[in-house]
Amino acid sequence: MPTALVTGVSRGLGIRICHELKAAGYRVLGVGLSVAPQHVPLDDYRVVDLREPVSCELFAGEAVDVLVNNAGVYLDDPRGGYGDLFALSLADLRETFAVNLFGATQLVQRYAPPMLARGSGRVLCVSSGMGRLQDADGASFAYRASKLALNALVLGLARHFERRNADLSAFAFCPGWIRTDMGTRTAPNDPRLAAEDLVRLLKLPAARSNGRFFRGRQELGWDTSGPLVVN
Numbered sequence: 001m002p003t004a005l006v007t008g009v010s011r012g013l014g015i016r017i018c019h020e021l022k023a024a025g026y027r028v029l030g031v032g033l034s035v036a037p038q039h040v041p042l043d044d045y046r047v048v049d050l051r052e053p054v055s056c057e058l059f060a061g062e063a064v065d066v067l068v069n070n071a072g073v074y075l076d077d078p079r080g081g082y083g084d085l086f087a088l089s090l091a092d093l094r095e096t097f098a099v100n101l102f103g104a105t106q107l108v109q110r111y112a113p114p115m116l117a118r119g120s121g122r123v124l125c126v127s128s129g130m131g132r133l134q135d136a137d138g139a140s141f142a143y144r145a146s147k148l149a150l151n152a153l154v155l156g157l158a159r160h161f162e163r164r165n166a167d168l169s170a171f172a173f174c175p176g177w178i179r180t181d182m183g184t185r186t187a188p189n190d191p192r193l194a195a196e197d198l199v200r201l202l203k204l205p206a207a208r209s210n211g212r213f214f215r216g217r218q219e220l221g222w223d224t225s226g227p228l229v230v231n
């Protein structure tokens with residue numbers, strides 16, 4: 001039975017990902033801030049604050065076949081009246097990067113080398129279309145920049161995987177605008193369907209997913225070339 005490790009499992013997309021992985025036959029390990037996540041089908045769970053250094057003892061001895069970096073924060077959400085670049089506090093900029101990038105990076109550093117050694121594994125980072133340069137609109141700088149950097153992490157890891165020429169894939173996934181605490185109740189899309197798409201993508205052959213950026217099941221692509229801002 002393959003083992004998947006998912007971050008941010010106590011609510012939102014994370015819960016749905018755990019349900020879909022379980023239904024697909026995975027052993028599911030979870031981490032998050034919540035002391036005791038409810039209604040999540042987990043085989044094991046640890047409280048981990050991704051703003052802090054991740055212990056090298058975390059799930060020691062477990063062979064993680066799939067890492068899903070799902071946890072994220074969106075602190076400079078303009079819907080909360082606080083999205084402007086010039087109003088952004090350094091503390092919120094730091095926290096956004098701590099969770100969205102540094103947390104994911106630590107887990108990649110911890111779990112991708114054994115995948116490389118085994119010659120198999122999947123690393124999926126839940127990113128956002130807002131992390132594409134062409135989508136930058138002047139608001140939500142912290143969130144956008146953190147997802148742009150997360151995309152760079154995916155591409156860096158994908159290069160390592162590509163060189164190994166094995167069943168290894170690292171890719172980014174945008175769930176679309178979904179109904180969660182982050183997405184709000186007014187979002188048009190169901191997180192359950194996004195989780196279904198995500199788990200289907202994990203089953204693609206490595207050559208069809210490594211180094212790519214998906215929204216739903218479709219390839220979104222990274223960015224366009226040429227001037228993005230024209231006066």
Ligand SMILES: NC(=O)c1ccc[n+]([C@@H]2O[C@H](COP(=O)([O-])OP(=O)(O)OC[C@H]3O[C@@H](n4cnc5c(N)ncnc54)[C@H](OP(=O)(O)O)[C@@H]3O)[C@@H](O)[C@H]2O)c1
Nearest residue numbers: 008010012013032033034050071072177178180181182183
């Ligand atoms: N919602 C959308 O429309 C949308 C669109 C595009 C991309 N995304 C991305 O999808 C992912 C999931 O978002 P969501 O909508 O499910 O958000 P959410 O409902 O706000 O849930 C966020 C999750 O991240 C975890 N988390 C936050 N800070 C953490 C920390 N310091 N350490 C460990 N875990 C932490 C939370 O854990 P606790 O519950 O334990 O606090 C929670 O499980 C995120 O990466 C987000 O950027 C969402």
